[in-house]
Amino acid sequence: MSFYLWGVAHHTWHPVGSGYVPQPGDVAVYGLDPTTSQAQHVAVVIGYSQGARGPDVVNGDGDRTGFSVVESGTDQYKSDLTGNGGQLAGYVSPPALPPSHRRR
Numbered sequence: 001m002s003f004y005l006w007g008v009a010h011h012t013w014h015p016v017g018s019g020y021v022p023q024p025g026d027v028a029v030y031g032l033d034p035t036t037s038q039a040q041h042v043a044v045v046i047g048y049s050q051g052a053r054g055p056d057v058v059n060g061d062g063d064r065t066g067f068s069v070v071e072s073g074t075d076q077y078k079s080d081l082t083g084n085g086g087q088l089a090g091y092v093s094p095p096a097l098p099p100s101h102r103r104r
Contacts, residue, residue: 007092015090022048022055022091030079031086040086041079053077054088
């Protein structure tokens with residue numbers, strides 16, 4: 001199952017343009033194909049600066065080296081896939097923890 005479909009099924013999908021402000025721990029979804037519900041790339045949000053076009057993210061990426069390496073980037077409104085790359089489509093938030101699992 002794709003991150004997008006999981007987010008829709010769990011009511012945690014936030015499309016770009018919805019006014020949602022990404023939070024650390026969200027998954028940024030890039031290059032979403034609406035006909036297949038599959039994305040080209042995902043990354044974990046580690047921050048967001050007000051007024052930026054995209055979030056600050058960290059992800060594993062093998063496109064540049066042929067090996068999976070951890071990368072981070074700021075204002076990632078477009079993934080760095082080879083070719084056109086994927087535009088930011090939205091975010092999937094993790095489910096809320098029950099009160100018994102939250103930090104105090």
